[in-house]
Amino acid sequence: MLDDLLLAAIGIPFAGAVAAGLLPTKARNAAVWLASGVTLACFLLLWVFYQTVSGGGVLRHELAWMPSLGLNFVVRLDGFAWAFAALVSGIGFLVVLYARYYMSSEDPVPRFFAFLLAFMGSMTGLVLSGNLIQLAFFWELTSLFSFLLIGYWHHTGAAREGARMALTITATGGLALFAGMLLLGHIVGSYDLDVVLASGDRIREHALYLPALILVLLGCLTKSAQFPFHFWLPHAMAAPTPVSAYLHSATLVKAGIFLMARLWPVMAGTDAWFWIVGTAGLITLILGAYVAIFQHDLKGLLAYSTISHLGLITLLLGLNSDLALVAAIFHTLNHATFKASLFMAAGIIDHETGTRDIRRLSGLNRSMPFTARLAVVAAAAMAGVPLLNGFLSKEMFFAEALDASVPLPSMHILLPAAAMLASAFSVAYSLRFIHGAFFGPDPTDLPRKPHEPPGFMRFPVEILVLICIMVGLLPAATIGPYLDMAVRAVLGGATPAYSLAIWHGINQPLLLSLMALAVGVAIYLALQKHLLAGIEGPPLLRDLKGQRIFERTMVFVSWRLARTLERLLGTRRLQSQLRLLVGVSLVAAICPLILRGIGPSLPKPTAVDIPLLLAWAVGITCAIGAAWQAKFHRLASLILLGGAGLVTCITFVWFSSPDLALTQLLVEVVTTVLLLLGLRWLPKRLVDARLDAGGPGIAPRVRRLRDLILAVGAGCGLSALAYAVMMRPFPDSISRHFLERAYSEGGGTNVVNVILVDFRGFDTMGEITVVAAVALTVYALLRRFRPARDSVEVPEQQRDQSSFDDAQPNRQVGDTVADWLLVPGTIMRLLFPVIGVVAVYLLLRGHDLPGGGFVAGLTMSVAIILQYMAGGARWVEDHLRIHPLRWMGVGLLLSGGTGAAAWAFGQPFLTSYFAYTELPVLGSVPTASALLFDLGVFALVFGATVLILIALAHQSVRSHRAAPPPSPGRAMGLAGED
């Protein structure tokens, strides 16, 4: 029962996100109620589990995901995950309350809460993951939703830049993490977190430990903004302040910390861990604190301070000591509370004064006294002032820095010194935050007159500051049990004894603390002059900008490198691509021939029939002629193409395939008409004068020679392949099956037709759908057709005819055209019913004899084309209304309906039924349901063909507006260019 509820902890925020996303843009209060309800529900839900978890229990809920790969969706909750989940939902609730007053009424607030809730769901999913892959998945989700949150004000460039940078860095880290997780899973043999946590020795001793460690840490360090990946975090401050308060105190950046601590028992304890994690943490700790002092933006200061504190926690994790881990977890919780409240305070100042620039702010202590007091306490916690929570964890940090067992002796001095220095810096920037904003003379020249914020906007800050104080005063009674639960969940039996008291007597850590406070105050006083000068950027490090390096890298990778690669390897030119395609296919075809040989022995070839030989002598000549003439003599080339097609058609007849021959013949006719209609719109191409003056240059000759070699190679290859296949013994194929059952199961003697309309009817349906789609595309393209300028004019012949008609007194314009082909035209008109009857005949007999829907449809369209040729478009359309679109629609419905009708009889789609019916005059007609299907094919093929041809033919009748003129000299193709 309890286990099932675990899913709700992840599901509720996502469901809330969807609901919030569906709210209207202006539904501000509804969104707030929803979001606060969801966050509060999640927070309260966690308390249901508390009883079990606090006793050291682990709740698990497994859903089968891909069990065959050993992947299950595991929700796993132990004390450590509980602490983080409570942080996520608790601070989430406070942030939602705060955002209610922070967000302007002009912002689309429901979207904001949708992102926020989705982010919260991802974060909860991350901490509750019981499976490594699942963890990596939620990890990337947090990157994605933080991107959306940081870029929420997407109309500002800073938000877009910041969001992009955060996503690039954290998602790249996430990819590394994913690879690391795969390696870990490989080492352990399971992706289940419980199994992984139980195999520490195996992981640390494995040969792949170091690669896995580096990859996992890449993920953690980028997410937690550790040096050298820290620079994305300050840029993420372009987000609305509630987002900063949420992402950078309790959630996003703590994900890296969470994972390092989670895997600490199995991955830490080695020198590699110490050097990587410790060094990154140490550098980040000092660098962040140093840079923070010199920030003029309140949020920028807090951002660098966050970086520094994350560095502190990372350093603690890197020290390989159990007590340091305790300190790390403790400081994580403390930092979340005081940093969230400080971000909120900075947001209040920004909201009520209109600026966050410390150089302009001053003396707010008098106009907003409550906020000032709250901020002072929180900043003091950040600085590590005694009696506040920050002090306690910092004391522990000092103690660990002093006692750390480090590989190098010099580190014994370096670590405490660095810790002290960083703490002094943090005192200095905390002072700057408080002194700069709240003390000094009254502010002048602020965008708004400062005043206290609404009580509810301050409420979340009050809660958080109260926690800071309570934990600082009574640590054992307040945070004690939770910290203990979290630490025990990570360390198990190895949990060391530690004390959460405020007073441990006068010892080294206390002295270090006091020293840090004194040095910090001194640094702040010493820097007064420099800070008041208002210089941008910290001294010494001003030129070291991670952002600039990042941007240069991005420009290089996404622009220069891509462009260079495209220039070197890519082309937009079709010819080169086709050349490559043909060349690669040739090589790919030759390779197996060389490697494997030609294969089994060949039977003797059959004798050549002389008539077919003669036919192919013509056909081959036609093919080569068509290739030769296609450039300058298009009509000749088209005729030659038809010749090659006819010989192909004869070949089909010769080898016992009447159906194919019929189809080929008709398609040949229709294609030729189609291409003839297209010729009208192509540019004139005249042989260039230079061709006479010595022919094309060297480069075109070389290109042609290369193409010729490719073409001859492809031709020889095709010949060889065709010959090799034909000379091989015929294998047993499914054709036998079709031949045996065509009549008994399909009810037809024309096996080809039975295959098309019955056995493979579904394929045919797909095919006619494609034909319909093509016809519609052609129709659509031609509706907006703009011919080139030089093709708009009426052709020369037509002009001649019209001027002749004009000149004669007794003739109308168009008479000559009408007289043209008068006798054939009359015959064509008379042929219409005859061809129509032939088409119907071909359709009806198709199941038993050569024919069928395809052939019949094409025949019928030929009948229509002939009418257009004989009478012209206007005459035909005055006398006959063809609705090609309706034909196509009816065809599709009919064939689909025939298939679906089988359902009514409890049969699968397209099951056919057949019988023979005696009809008067016609005799016995096969009336299989396949005939209906074939009727659909007929209607569709007819409609589509006619649609294409009529649309093209109409272009000559339409009056065109010409396309914009091309630059001079481009319309004419020139010889010798290919």
Add this chain to the structure above:
Amino acid sequence: MEILIALAVGVLGGSGVWLLLRPRTFQVIVGLSLLSYAVNLFIFSMGRLRTGAAPILEKGGTGSLAVFDDPLPQALVLTAIVIGFATTALFLVVMLASRGLTGTDHVDGRERDR
């Protein structure tokens, strides 16, 4: 006989490939048509060349490959022919539209830089 058909397939295919590599759209269209003849013949020849084999069954009878022509490649080629027509039509219209927009019938939509 096989050698003749193989030769025919080779010449049709070779001419088609040559035209495919030319710069003018009309050449490419003719090339594609030639290539589709070659491919159709090739697929057809997969059922082996049989002169005088019956294509139509006796009523009520079952056929066997010893007497009857192989129907499978025929069915494949028949659909290929129809689809080939459709794609030729589409390509023709795209080519006309492209020529209208760019003012050239070069396959790249612009003349080669010389």
